[in-house]
Amino acid sequence: MLEHIVVVDAGDLPRPPLEAALDRFAHGIRGCRGLISISWGQNFNPLGLERRCHYVCTVILESEETLRTHYWEHPAHQILLAELPGLCESRFALDYFIDEDAAHAR
Template sequence: MFEHYVVFTPKPGRADDLAQALSDFGAGVHGTLPDLLELTFGANVNTGGLQRGFTHACLARLTSETAFKDQYWNHPAHRRLLERLDELCEERFALDYVPEATVTGRKEHAV
């Protein structure tokens, strides 16, 4: 698995436009990337991040780093999003990583 996590600081008055651009991106990749396991995006509710101006985030989970580079990065919807982000954001940064472990808070219960 490979995870691509991005946080965004929109330019003043552009938070709604950023939210729409992320939604458009989600619609654009929906059902078109066989190695995209999950894509989530939304408004930040963490006070510390908001104080630093990070109002939105996006997380893409893919089967591999190769899938990220070969499919996701060059997908037309992703290219359109990248073009819009310079117009919409003061700052953004990404973290890309291969998870070393997955931990859940749920216990499986026998019935």
């Protein structure tokens, strides 16, 4: 299993369009083969905000293969990738492997 995290710097751009895109993505990606869970939200941690980390999206997937195929190629993901450049200042992703017990402890 792996966790895929995307951290978004909204910059000075309006937040509602970005939030709407993240919400559409979260609903649209459900049903993706190998997707275990997805969540997103606005960061409120002061240290993260100092570093301009305004939003976070977290996805748990069955495998790295799932990340690189079913998830990456999913229409909802492709739409989000196309929309994000106009909705945020920047973004970065983190990927790491987790064990099944850690994923189910959530």
